[in-house]
Amino acid sequence: xxxxxxxxxxxxxxxxxxxxxxxxxxxxxxxxxxxxxxxxxxxxxxxxxxxxxxxxxxxxxxxxxxxxxxxxxxxxxxxxxxxxxxxxxxxxxxxxxxxxxxxxxxxxxxxxxxxxxxxxxxxxxxxxxxxxxxxxxxxxxxxxxxxxxxxxxxxxxxxxxxxxxxxxxxxxxxxxxxxxxxxxxxxxxxxxxxxxxxxxxxxxxxxxxxxxxxxxxxxxxxxxxxxxxxxxxxxxxxxxxxxxxxxxxxxxxxxxxxxxx
Ligand code: CO8
Numbered sequence: 660x661x662x663x664x665x666x667x668x669x670x671x672x673x674x675x676x677x678x679x680x681x682x683x684x685x686x687x688x689x690x691x692x693x694x695x696x697x698x699x700x701x702x703x704x705x706x707x708x709x710x711x712x713x714x715x716x717x718x719x720x721x722x723x724x725x726x727x728x729x730x731x732x733x734x735x736x737x738x739x740x741x742x743x744x745x746x747x748x749x750x751x752x753x754x755x756x757x758x759x760x761x762x763x764x765x766x767x768x769x770x771x772x773x774x775x776x777x778x779x780x781x782x783x784x785x786x787x788x789x790x791x792x793x794x795x796x797x798x799x800x801x802x803x804x805x806x807x808x809x810x811x812x813x814x815x816x817x818x819x820x821x822x823x824x825x826x827x828x829x830x831x832x833x834x835x836x837x838x839x840x841x842x843x844x845x846x847x848x849x850x851x852x853x854x855x856x857x858x859x860x861x862x863x864x865x866x867x868x869x870x871x872x873x874x875x876x877x878x879x880x881x882x883x884x885x886x887x888x889x890x891x892x893x894x895x896x897x898x899x900x901x902x903x904x905x906x907x908x909x910x911x912x913x914x915x916x917x918x919x920x
Contacts, residue, residue, distance in 0.1 A: 724770025791827030
């Protein structure tokens with residue numbers, strides 16, 4: 660008997676689309692689904708043809724969070740040590756994934772689903788999208804970076820309101836707060852995310868990876884250290900073959916032919 664994948668993979672040009680495929684549970688994150696997502700990302704990191712990744716959900720919803728029917732797993736998982744339990748390895752690897760990841764959100768992005776969107780680099784939301792961290796209503800708190808990433812993305816007051824009330828926000832509110840960068844019509848989030856992915860794909864993959872890496876350093880360090888980090892990455896970029904090619908192509912009024920890695 661063949662089992663259906665919980666994460667569907669398709670390539671649109673140089674953009675890899677990973678679709679959460681558990682629609683009957685609103686794409687809730689079971690341990691199996693997170694492991695499939697982790698393996699898909701690991702593979703995407705190695706594939707030269709993949710320049711950007713879009714994560715989306717099947718049947719009009721992004722993801723309704725951790726699988727509430729399997730919360731017992733969290734009770735028995737160790738706090739430190741084995742990171743493979745409960746998808747922790749997936750979240751660790753996503754946070755250091757080197758290529759750009761765009762979340763295409765339709766419908767619900769709740770709990771771990773909202774945390775998944777927050778862990779992506781860019782969030783595109785359809786008008787129907789709803790973002791929320793309702794964990795406190797279940798007697799728990801976000802456990803996949805939500806408390807840390809939300810406050811960095813929307814600031815303290817808005818983050819506290821979402822975290823402590825558990826109340827969801829609309830796509831427009833998410834954009835106003837800075838959680839989403841673009842709002843599009845219902846049903847068009849994937850298309851809009853793909854357009855961003857294609858725009859990224861036309862750029863130097865080396866420069867894109869260095870820019871992502873430097874920008875993320877801003878979340879972990881003070882300004883002086885962050886500027887040092889940027890300077891180091893700039894130095895690597897300026898000496899890369901893509902840098903010579905990019906500038907030469909500009910001067911010769913042609914499209915650059917960037918390297919694959
Ligand atoms: N887990 C398991 N099953 C779910 C989940 C979920 N998170 N969400 C929905 N489902 C299931 C429902 O149980 C239902 O199953 P069945 O058909 O067998 O009864 C099916 O999906 C359809 O759901 P509804 O009938 O409830 O559909 P509605 O359209 O009425 O409502 C909602 C949709 C609003 C999304 C509603 O299902 C809901 O509120 N879901 C729970 C949302 C939630 O509280 N999410 C937070 C979970 S806690 C969390 O994510 C903690 C993260 C900690 C870190 C984790 C790392 C993974």
